[in-house]
Amino acid sequence: MTKFFDEALEEGRLHRAAVRVRHLTLAFTFVVTLAAMGYVFLQIDGELDRSSSVNSDNVTWTMAQVEVDTLKLQRAVILAAQRPEDPKALDDLRLAFDIFYSRFSVLAKSDQLNHLPINETLRESLWTQGAFFDRVTPIIDADDATLAAAIPALQEEMVTVAETVRAQVVSSLQTLMANGDARRNELRRSLQVFAAAALGLLGLMAALSLVIILQNRAQSRRSETTERAVHNLRAVIESSLDALIIADAQGAVTDCNGAAEQLFGISRDDLRGVPVDRLLHHAGTDDPLTLLRSLYRSGSPELQDGRLLMQGRRADASETPVEVALAEAQGAGGEPMFIAFIRDVSERIEREESLRKARNDALKGEEAKSRFLAVMSHEMRTPLNGLIAATELLQTSTDLDQRQSWLSEIVLSCGWAALDQVNNVLELTRLGSDQSASYQVSDFSPVQVVRDLMLQNQPQAGKRGNLLHFEEPAEPLPRVSAPRQLFLRVLYNLIGNAIKFTDAGSVTVRINPRLEEDGRRLALSISVIDTGIGIAEQDLERIFHNFETLDASYARMREGTGLGLGIAKLSAEAMGGTIHVASELGKGSTFTFDVTLPVAAETRAGATAEETTPEEEQPALNILVVEDNPINSLLLTEMLRLRGHTVTTAMDGIEAVEKATTTAFDMILTDISMPRMDGLEATRLIRRDGASRNVPIIGVTANASPDKMPEFLGAGMTDVLVKPITRAALMGILTTYSRGISRNRLRSTLPAVATPADPPVLNGEVFRETLDEMGRDFVERLADKLIGETETVAAQLSDLSAAGRHDEAAKVAHKTAGAAAAIGLSGLHGALVAFERAAQAADAAGEAAALVTLRGVIPRTVSALRDNGLSLSVPRAAAE
Template sequence: MQWSLSQVELEYYRYENNLLMAQESPEDSLDELRRSFDVFFSRIRIVKSGDAYSSIHDEPQIAEALNSVSTYLESAARLMDGDDQTLVAALPTLLSNARALHAQLRAISLRGIMVSAARSDQQREDISHTLLRLAAGTLFLIFALTALLLWLIHLTRLNARREQQLKRSSQQTEAIVATSLDAVIVANRCGQIIEFNGAAEQIFGYARAEAIGQPMQELIIPDDLRARHKGAMERYLRTGEKRFLGAGRIRLRAKRKSGAVFPVEVSVSSVLAGKDEIFVSYIRDITKSLEHEEALQRARDDALVGERAKTQFLAVMSHEMRTPLNGLLGTLELMDDTALTPQQRKYLDTMRVSGRLLLHHVNDVLQISRSDSGTETLSEAPFDIDTTVAEIVESQRALAHRNGNIIRTERIGALPRAVSGDERKLRQILLNLVGNAVKFTTDGTITIEIERVGQIRGAAMIEFRVIDSGIGIAEADLTRIFDDFVTLDTTYGRRAEGTGLGLGIARRYAEAMGGEIGVESEEGEGCAFWLRVPLTEVTKAAATEPAQVPVPRVAAKPLDILIVEDNEINRFVLRELLHKMGHRVDEAHNGRDGVNKAASRHYDVIFMDVSMPQMDGFEATHAIRSGNGPSHATRIVAVTAHALPTEVALFEAAGMNDWVIKPVSRQKLQALFGAPPTATARKATGAAPRTLDHDALQELRDSLPEGSFAKLLRGFMEETDAAIAALPDRVSASETPEVVSLIHQTAGACGTFGAERLRKALSGIETRCKAGETVEIDGKLSPIWNETREALQPQL
């Protein structure tokens, strides 16, 4: 473009030169003039309209110059294309006008060259920048490629390490599988075995080569389980439902090569191996384990039988021994009021001390048997801590002074005065600890410290510490001091007599109350026994008042009494007993009828049977208490065949004030109403039940109108015949509640008619059912009833 612009001015000079020559010799120069004009005209046309020159068209000076030159050339072109004479005549004007264009042409050439040069510079600069960016991009690409290369090297090394790890892991897994004591069997989705380790060879008797490729269900699964296994696999493959997969170890049966079936523990899991799913089974032969378990179970059962026998023996013997001991001590008290010689009184004192000590030992053994049998329950009532401790201190003060001891109490920190808990058990624990401290301390100090040491489940944790300055306990004996029947062979054992059960009972009581007991001591330096028990804080007013205001015993005067009982015989017997005692009696045949009668008039006492159809005794009592009838505050006595501790709590929760166990006798009613019993007390409950209680039967006969006894007895025998025949082989409170109700009614009737052995058996079944057990009767009651029926026949 620069060359073309410079040629514009050159072509102009040629054209101007030809104009001069044409004026001097027109004949020879006109053709040359026209040719130079055409070249000049073409050059201007290219500069003005060519795309290559578009960059200089925006320059105002060049655009104006091009327009002027183009105007001149357009006018000159008409002359150039005309005749020679006209052209010769116009030559002076063309030359003059051409010379006037010299400045414009000069401007076009110079300005165009400048613009072209600037554009070239810009292009070079752009190319330079492009080259720089290209160089930077190239460097970045080289860096990225280098980094990628390094990363690929790293990945290659990492993959190599992983491959080595996988190889080692695979080798370890193979070694583990090969040396595993459990059989490891791997099968594919079709059930074919693809791995069979050494333990599997030993357990099932197949060589690995024999097992590989064989269907697992045909090889190791017993015939009676194959269909079940096949169905489970088809269900899993079809629906994905898992029952055995991932369920941990389950017990099944498996089959050896010999065909023998044996118990195994199996754990099955599934693993994806590429796109295929495989199943891994871990199988353990538990034949010997089950034999050991059965042996342990038998040993445990034998131990439990022995323990129960021991506990029962202790309980029976304690009861049987306590009865004559109480009679013996009572007789000694009576003898003390008679005229005795000094020697006889000395003998009497010795007998009394020995008798009381023996009774104390018997009571300790009885208490241990109760605790171990699980019949010991906790009571919950408000009491004052300071009052309880003060009474204990006062009871031991005389003996402490006799041994030259000072006994005192210290409260540490803020303590709740009023708490709720089992005061009787707390009192016995503290009395035992303080009593021991008094016995084994001489001319010393005994301190009872009380401190609150924390909070647990909304209750205050109270610590009682009994600290003495006595003889102390050897370190070797600290771990066994709370065991049963432990009496130390050192000075501790020679200072006082005892069974060694006191601290064992204290430990049991502390644990039953949710606390703990312990001791710190050094021989010759005294002891510090501590007891921590949780006690619920209550207001002072609640502690000073009784936990439940007892309903006063009814005076021995004619009363209006309502009997709510669904059994006609029991209702008749109770009514006749009350009539003979001079009371007025109304009857209700079920709980709903009883609620209606209690709402219609006032009764002094309501006897409420616990188990009745339509509405039981609990519901009826709740309905009476929650209503506004005349008897809503009447004393209600629960009548039941037997009363477990949990049931007594239910009686109280329902609003019942008292309870009486069937058979209801005149003595029980007199004791209930506060009158002195007229008959001898019943025999100890620990004795084996007799088939027939003739005393109770005779008492019933004496209580009924003449002629009624035989009729009622026949009705009882007929009802019991039907009840025993209707009992199924298995009884459960959740599955057959109507049968449990029938058992309860029959037990109550048996108690009324002195069928003691059958009543005991029925009550035992009812108790186990209420505890959630399913009891197997299986005809065990029929022989007892047949024997009872034969014993009752002579009474008709």
């Protein structure tokens, strides 16, 4: 880089020399100009004086001659009057008149005398018509006798002319003298103005000279600053870790820095003159400089942060990946040059490759975690389900003595404890993965959730001698719309943790609500206060870590894996909330759960108070149980038969479809994970055709992941029962979906779909988001239009199905189904999708069943929309 910087420094030295020459030239020019202006001023003043004198003398002589010629003419007239008969005297008179006439002619035409009073006066008395010359000239030109006769009159008139001329000459001379003085004074004033202007110009020149001097000094300082900057830049570039090479217009290296020597393994002297294309290589071109210039000018996306990835060739012919940035510049002589900044990126590429490998490994690990979650859900919960169900069945269907009851309680307690630990591990796995955002949103009452949890934990609290107390809010709280499972998980762990670490004390749950001004969001601060052992200050953060317990020794007094608070914290964060803790060792702890949740839309009439049919009043049902695990099948069958139901079993989906096609069951309980054909596919086939296509189908699964629920319901399942199946859970399903079955048996073979077994007609989450984003008026108009179109589409689909035009019918159903799904009308969407699938399979019976479902869903959808506050133009009678 020495040559490049030396040229810059030499340019600075030349600039300072040029500045000194300009200063001397400016001073010399100023002195010469001042002297020349003084000389010119003196010359002009002298010339003006001489010019004024000459002009004044000429005019004075002319005026004097006018009077002389007048007197000569008067004398000639007097002589002629004395000798009128003398021809010579008359000739002298004529000569004197001609001279007089000529003199006055010159006077009348003179520009110098034109402004004098004599000219105007004599012009009127001598030259005008009838004046002196007009009268006398013909007499002078006449013969001698005529002239002699007119001499007396002429003599008299000459007296008047002579007096007039004399007076005018005197007056004009006075005027001439006054005008001369005035002109000379004016000229002197002009000369003085000229002198002042010249001095001002000289002052301006002096000021400009001063400005130029100051500018030159500033330029000199900038030049010195530039030199320092050049020195600093030289130091920076020479110490730069990036290689820098300078090339001329032909692409030959002219200079480089030390980093370039190290990168290419070539000395600086040897690099000079080497073509750049021997140092840099890019696939598809032999001229890297031209390539870089074209990419820069076109703004190509191939440039990453202004750099292009290339291969650099070393002296030993090895290659290394480099990033190159190019800048165009000019040398000291204006010749084009290129500056290439080259960075060795071999280590970065190696790191990126390592990160890419680590990312792929992480993705594989996440995939393995998901597989672990699915396998653990099924393979571990299934045997636990069998253990718990068999124990409950043993206790309720067998007469046990006291010891056997005690042992069965131990088995049942251990089974639930094992299931609780499995659930904690699976929940932790889910919350730590991408599935944490897939929990189903539902409407629920926070107060009722706490009530249920307090009731559920009462037995455990009683065993430790603890009192549970719930301080309910003074005012009723609205229902909220949120992932109920996460909300429940937070409070379940906080309350359970408080009970576990409190003996003979109290656990208090307090809710402090705050409804936001717009009434759309509810801020909750739920505190769980215990009088237990408390937590040391240094442990307040550690207790939220996974697998952390306050007493990790073998002799610890409290059971647990240390996952409860960690799961509670992750669940709270997944809802957008936080958990805070305040504790004093030996006095107790207060855990506070703060979260803000959307207020649920207006609940449908009757949605909060469902009547439960007593177990003994349930009708005996004909139930198909589909389960590939013989133990689970046997246990479920026994639990149902003990309650008076008729049970038919199937080992897989294929067998279930065969039996459901020919037999009209009241309900189907089917496992989801089965060999040959799983429960989802079996449900689709059963819904398509057969005697049981309209009955409730309940999925039974150990995979309780919330993101799977839409898939289960979308396949046609009515509800999902999560293993392990307890008596309460099974009775709840039977109670819910057995309502109206005895009544429906009296109806036609295609029962009405508007029974409690039908899935919800609204997707609450999509519907609420559409309301929030689009506004109620927009959704009302869209829903109103869609309901009307659906009624028309139902008639159109019926006609197309009857005509056997299945493909066209499928397209019509698909179009309307998409519009229904867009605003959350899941009931309409499901019925239309069922029709579309049947039409694609040319299944006329399936189309007919789907149309029955569609016509039943329309009024339920209208009712649900009205319950959610929408005003529809569809008449209520028609909707119902």
